[in-house]
Amino acid sequence: DIVMTQSPDSLAVSLGERATINCKSSQSLLYSPDNNNYLAWYQQKPGQPPKLLIYWASTRESGVPDRFSGSGSGTDFTLTISGLQAEDVAVYYCQQYYTTPCTFGQGTKLEIK
Amino acid sequence: EMQLLESGGGFVQPGGSLRLSCAASGFTFSTYALSWVRQAPGKGLEWVSAISGDGSSTYYAKSVRGRFSISRDNSKDTLYLQMNSLRAEDTALYYCAKGLTTAMGVWGKGTTVTVSS
Numbered sequence: 001d002i003v004m005t006q007s008p009d010s011l012a013v014s015l016g017e018r019a020t021i022n023c024k025s026s027q028s029l030l031y032s033p034d035n036n037n038y039l040a041w042y043q044q045k046p047g048q049p050p051k052l053l054i055y056w057a058s059t060r061e062s063g064v065p066d067r068f069s070g071s072g073s074g075t076d077f078t079l080t081i082s083g084l085q086a087e088d089v090a091v092y093y094c095q096q097y098y099t100t101p102c103t104f105g106q107g108t109k110l111e112i113k
Numbered sequence: 114e115m116q117l118l119e120s121g122g123g124f125v126q127p128g129g130s131l132r133l134s135c136a137a138s139g140f141t142f143s144t145y146a147l148s149w150v151r152q153a154p155g156k157g158l159e160w161v162s163a164i165s166g167d168g169s170s171t172y173y174a175k176s177v178r179g180r181f182s183i184s185r186d187n188s189k190d191t192l193y194l195q196m197n198s199l200r201a202e203d204t205a206l207y208y209c210a211k212g213l214t215t216a217m218g219v220w221g222k223g224t225t226v227t228v229s230s
Contacts, residue, residue: 001175040216042158049208049223050150050158055216093158097214100172102148104158 002026002096006105012113019081021108023094028074029057031098038098041070041079044107045090053092054079086112115139115219117209122224129199133224135192135209143167143187146213149194151205152223159205162194163213172213177203199228 003026013019029038037057042050052061054070057077067082081088089112094105121133135147148163162183163172171183182195192209204227210217 038214042217044158049220050217051220052216052218055218061216061218091157095158095216097212097216100163100213101174102160102163102213104160107157 001101002029002099002103004094004096004103004105006092006094006108008108009106010109010111012111013081013084014113015084015086017084019084019088019110021079021092021094021110023072023077023079023105025075025077025096029077029096029098030074037073037077038096039070039072039077040095040097041068042093042095043088043090044093050093081110084110084112115211117211117219117221119207119209119221119224122207122226124227124229125199126230127200127228129228130195130197131199131226133194133196133207133209133226135194135221137190137192137211140211140219142185142190145211146215147185147192148210148213148217149183149192150208150210150217150220151203151226152208153202153205156205161207164192165213196226199226201228204228 007022039057041054044050058070091107118136149161164183180198184193206223208223211219
């Protein structure tokens with residue numbers, strides 16, 4: 001199984017500042033035939049289901065604010081939130097859908113400093 | 114609007130069974146693979162099982178293989194998860210989600226399964 005490891009486990013950032021969450025996979029998520037990285041990012045607020053933010057490692061889901069961006073390729077990926085807002089407090093998960101079982105990172109809890 | 118609505122959760126003793134359902138609306142149900150993802154209290158997300166759009170292919174996490182069975186009825190736009198031989202560690206909020214080899218863009222609100230004596 002592909003192991004997804006996020007860092008840090010928790011993060012406190014001031015309003016308006018940048019938050020950076022990292023995700024490392026135990027094997028490459030880059031599928032050469034289509035040149036896509038099979039990596040997604042989700043946001044989960046308390047009492048709510050996860051919400052898709054980013055897919056193909058860097059494509060923003062429709063309706064997601066442009067302060068959320070994804071980058072990386074192969075085994076190393078980053079979710080960046082530029083200009084943190086109060087409503088961004090949540091747990092963030094990366095997920096690989098390159099192969100089954102699809103696997104999630106352990107989650108990163110983002111709080112306001 | 115694409116929607117998924119889970120039902121069927123409840124309280125069951127160890128060794129018991131439950132069948133979860135997930136009713137879909139707002140998209141062409143038979144076109145998409147669907148997954149079950151669970152979240153134990155206070156824990157992260159764990160993919161459980163998935164099924165292809167036509168139902169011909171099924172996939173399971175090692176933790177549930179042989180005990181859980183996924184199926185779908187494309188005439189009713191409904192996904193199912195039959196859970197047998199339930200264990201305490203199966204206690205979780207169970208979500209259905211649209212996707213398997215694509216990112217999961219639509220999630221239900223979940224249904225709670227509690228396994229306890």
